[in-house]
Amino acid sequence: MADTSKFGACCESLKEAMTGEDFEPLIAAGDDGILYMSVGLAEMEDKETGMIDHPIFFCPFCGTQVQTPEEVDAKGGGTA
Secondary structure, three states: OOOOOOOOOOOHHHHHHHOOOOOOOOEEEOOOOOEEEEEEEEEOOOOOEEEEEEEOOEOOOOOOEOOOHHHHHHOOOOOO
């Protein structure tokens, strides 16, 4: 798992959302170092259900910028 110490420093709510022990967090840092939010479900080729993740740029709780589109693109998570 990626070093997530840089994410969650803006507010306690984001930190709590990322560290839920009773469930799979919907906001998490990927192995690529990008902060993602799960935004949907999709049926995969093997008929299993998979999560659709999208990079987030601002904390959904306090609005602090947590990463830039350029940082995401540099880490390989860009969509362009």
